[in-house]
Amino acid sequence: MAMKGQNTSQYTLPLVCFLIILMDVIAGILGIQAEVAQNQVQSLRVWIVECRDPSNKAFKLGFAAAVLLAFAHAIANILGGCHCVRSREELDNVSYNKRLAFGSLVFLWITLVAGFIMLTAGVMANSSSRKSCGISHHRYLSIGGIACIIHAMFAVCYYISATTVEREEKKLNPPSVMHPPPQQTPV
Numbered sequence: 001m002a003m004k005g006q007n008t009s010q011y012t013l014p015l016v017c018f019l020i021i022l023m024d025v026i027a028g029i030l031g032i033q034a035e036v037a038q039n040q041v042q043s044l045r046v047w048i049v050e051c052r053d054p055s056n057k058a059f060k061l062g063f064a065a066a067v068l069l070a071f072a073h074a075i076a077n078i079l080g081g082c083h084c085v086r087s088r089e090e091l092d093n094v095s096y097n098k099r100l101a102f103g104s105l106v107f108l109w110i111t112l113v114a115g116f117i118m119l120t121a122g123v124m125a126n127s128s129s130r131k132s133c134g135i136s137h138h139r140y141l142s143i144g145g146i147a148c149i150i151h152a153m154f155a156v157c158y159y160i161s162a163t164t165v166e167r168e169e170k171k172l173n174p175p176s177v178m179h180p181p182p183q184q185t186p187v
Contacts, residue, residue, distance in 0.1 A: 013163055016079055017156045020072050024152030027068035031119055031145020034061035038126060038141060059126040062141050066119040069148050073112050076155035080105075080162035097164045104158035111154055115147030 038058035083101040085091045091099065122141035 013160065016075065016159060020076055020155045020159065021152045023068045023072035023075070024148050024155065027065040027072065028145040028148035028152075030061045030065035030068065031115075031122075031148055032142050033145075034058040034065060034122060034126075035139065035142035035145065037061060038122070054126040054128050056126070058141065059123055062119050062123040062126065062144070065141075065145060065148060066116060066123065069112065069115055069119065069144075069151060072148075072151065072155060073108070076108065076159050080159045081166060083162050083165050095165070095168060097161050097168060101158060101161035101165050104154050104161055108151065108154040108158050111147050111151040115144045115151055118144030118147060 035058070038055045041053045041055045041058075080101075083098055083105070085094060085098070085102045091102070094102075118140045122144060125140065
């Protein structure tokens with residue numbers, strides 16, 4: 001509840017950060033639990049070739065982890081806005097917060113791609129309804145889960161620095177007051 005005279009936007013930053021962290025940590029836990037469920041199914045391994053039954057539980061947990069990772073990423077990017085740097089010269093002349101936002105955005109996308117690929121590979125390995133044989137697919141789901149947790153760190157860093165950049169830009173460039181055009185007198 002907002003008190004009289006308080007700005008409700010002051011609660012937005014911690015709430016969004018908490019939501020991003022919560023979604024990414026849950027995604028990470030689900031990814032690791034999917035790996036545990038996958039390891040509980042029967043498998044036969046000879047050197048690097050492995051034959052195993054797919055795990056429906058691992059499929060569902062891995063899929064849920066991938067969806068949560070995508071939602072957390074979307075929230076951070078949509079609410080954080082776009083703070084891109086177009087050239088090296090521009091990067092040298094921007095504020096520290098904009099540099100931090102840009103760097104965090106780059107690492108945010110890298111962790112998203114790495115985590116999503118790993119989770120998708122683990123989900124696909126558990127999607128078939130019959131036993132599959134091939135090169136062993138170890139630790140895809142748990143690596144994807146760990147990438148989700150790392151993603152939370154970069155997503156929160158990006159969101160906070162992007163929000164700070166927006167506030168800095170509003171202070172430096174306040175919105176101008178629009179004056180109505182002068183009225184013309186009929187002739």
